[in-house]
Amino acid sequence: MSPTAAPTLRVERSLLRAGHGLVAGVDEVGRGALAGPVSVGVLVVGPHTPAAPRGLRDSKLLTPAAREALVPALRDWAAAWAVGHAEPAEIDALGITAALRLAGRRALAQLAEPPAAVLLDGSHDWLSDPPGQALPGLGEPVLPCAAPPVTTRVKADTTCAAVAGASVLAKTARDALMARRHEEHxxxxxxxxxxxxxxxxxxxxxxxxxxxxxxxxxxxxxxxxxxAPRGARAADTLQPPVGPGPGRGARGA
Known part of the structure; x- marks a missing residue:
């Protein structure tokens, strides 16, 4: 499929035919930002979900106006949807990979009915707990729900309609948060x-x-x-590239 081709439900429907009653597309935004939360969108489809709204693409391929215009249609089209966030202090405390997982669990916990399967963009499953590494509660009254079985797919945000929709929902929600926080800073x-x-x-x-x-x-x-103070050596002011510190488990966004 070309980068500009419309995403379809072909992969999602193959999972539904395999016996999964509801399938959730999941995607994240904000992994590579220096400020603000990391956000995860979830868009659920079922056996009777029709073809995706016209104009749907991965959020990175759409203008801000086109993303905003799609949001009402995506909410009406989806069997269910949600967006979860993990805040900067949580990213600092947990590392970026676990913070992504926390944001994803918060999104899944908002759904009235959990999906039977998740379709996740990329080649790495950051949504499931590694063995023996469950998320801490971080003071929340209820630990966010465990993830259902995850299928990863490279470029799912460009080829799979539920994942593309999740990317648009996450991007517009996070952009709105950052616009509000701009007023404070x-x-x-x-x-x-x-x-x-x-x-x-x-x-x-x-x-x-x-x-x-x-x-x-x-x-x-x-x-x-x-x-740098006058007279400081160049070596005193050199810094590594933008990104998380050692041990944070991040990939480029």
């Missing part, structure tokens, strides 16, 4: 850059420092750091 430009490492965001961090919405455990590039 306007100098970082989050209304435009959504917490990613855009030049104006890095310049604002260098000038104003980081805030509670930044992932404090993540390294920042030299461009986002205050100027």
């Amino acid at each position: 306007p100098h970082y430009g989050w209304a435009a850059n959504k917490g990613y490492g855009a030049p104006e965001h890095l310049a604002a961090v260098a000038e104003h420092g980081r805030c509670s919405q930044h992932r404090l455990s993540w390294r920042l590039p030299a461009a986002a750091l205050p100027p």
Whole structure:
């Protein structure tokens, strides 16, 4: 399938024919941001779900206006849907992979009926607990639900309609959160850059420092750091690339 072809329900329907009553497409956004939450969208389809709404694509292939226009149609089309978030402090405490899992569990916990199977974008199952590594409760009254069986598929966000829909729901929900948080911290430009490492965001961090919405455990590039004192050696100011620190288990987003 070409990158611009419309995603279909072919894979989802094969899982439904295998005996799964409901199948959830799952995708994440915000993995590579420097500030704000990581967000996971879930869109559930069933045996009687019709073809996807016209114009559906992976969220990265759509303009912001096109994503927003699709949201009402996606909500009407899906058998169920939800978006979950993990906040910057949770990313710092757990690492990015476990924070993704937490956000995904929060989304699944919102569904009235859990899906029998999950179709997850990518080649790595970050939604299921590794053996002996269940998520901590983090002070929540009820630990988010366990994940149903997961099928991973590379480029599912471009080929599988439920996953593409989940990506649009997650992206629009996270963008709206960052626009609201921009009002509290306007100098970082989050209304435009959504917490990613855009030049104006890095310049604002260098000038104003980081805030509670930044992932404090993540390294920042030299461009986002205050100027070095006069006479400092270059080696004193060099920083690793943007991204999580050692042991965080992140992949590029």
